[in-house]
Amino acid sequence: MALKFLTQRIAQTIDEELFSSSGGFSVDQLMELAGLSVAQAITRVYDNSKYPRALICCGPGNNGGDGLVAARHLFHFGYKPNIYYPKPTKKELYERLVIQCQNLKIPITAELSDSTFNDNDLIIDAIFGFSFSGEVRQPFDQVIRRLKGTKLPIVSVDIPSAWDVEKGNIDNRGFTPSMLISLTAPKLCAKHFNGKHFLGGRFVPPELERKFELNLPSYPGTDQVVDITNAPNEKL
């Protein structure tokens, strides 16, 4: 059975079910597991000996929160993370995630100078996730332009930012990352992506998986991620 690629609406419905009173998960919990899976997947492709400095670009929503968690785990995995976080979310959880990074002395900036951007070996794009739609607003439009122009490898979290969640990189608005980490299940836009592709989210109850016919692959060992680069799917 082929892995299912989700529409934006189905992705939102699954998210709501996980966080509903019957799903029982808190954002704290699943963001922790999501961020951990992102950091784990990065170690599989970009070794910290060759790619020590990782710039994590964090957006204003859950995708940015996943990025803040990933930055912390990357630190513990031996990387030197830097965080660009221009629009800090005014929620207790996000404020705590920032404190946790500050306690590790991870530099956090709201301004992206040439040197801040270029003095890295790897970029993690945690700007927009599956709930993105419409236009990219300031200051993220400038960041997307930089990402389009960089030669550094880019790892996108859940979807490549500025891509349409279902249709992909329409009108060439976004960039093509070298690696994508889909969370819970890949979104339709990932059918247009041909690079290294990992799946994170080893917490989906089998009943939920069956209900939405996700046909998730098996995760190996105790890994929080699985390589789905060559997983059978109905590519376009």
Add this chain to the structure above:
Amino acid sequence: MALKFLTQRIAQTIDEELFSSSGGFSVDQLMELAGLSVAQAITRVYDNSKYPRALICCGPGNNGGDGLVAARHLFHFGYKPNIYYPKPTKKELYERLVIQCQNLKIPITAELSDSTFNDNDLIIDAIFGFSFSGEVRQPFDQVIRRLKGTKLPIVSVDIPSAWDVEKGNIDNRGFTPSMLISLTAPKLCAKHFNGKHFLGGRFVPPELERKFELNLPSYPGTDQVVDITNAPNEKL
């Protein structure tokens, strides 16, 4: 530098710092990482092909919460967990952890019959943690008696339940587990333990580690646990 073994008071102080406004962690977050580390350590010693059925005995506090999280991850790692949880904690977090296990169809019972107990391949003792002191009250006194009598392997979370946190198994009140997973740092009682010993808690900021001179070992790869069975320490 030898790994530090903590007094009860220092363990409590470190815990308070992690969860303080300057530490920034929530119980949700660190319980998730603690439970994940417990499940991961178990896979290293008790393979799910030989030890599929794991009875997780959960106490009324944080140690029990770690057990509930571990049960969920053990399920995702291919085990068949059963939960004994006689005194459910009336807090939102714990109620959600129970729902998450129920959604995986993990049996949860408040009664421990002979068959419920014996029809397992492995016992996880998540009854009491580092804040335990005094007498073991009902119904946990009966459980401790069962654990003293069983021939099944027992894995203890943080401390072997009923042991004095600093002095160990005084007056032979408790049992000797086959494996111990210390969280954050081992407690003094672990100096009296000679079985398989793992450490979980890959989230301690270096500054906190230095302040309390923990001398933590390095965690390998992206593991959430490290084997400290043969780590240098000042054994009694």
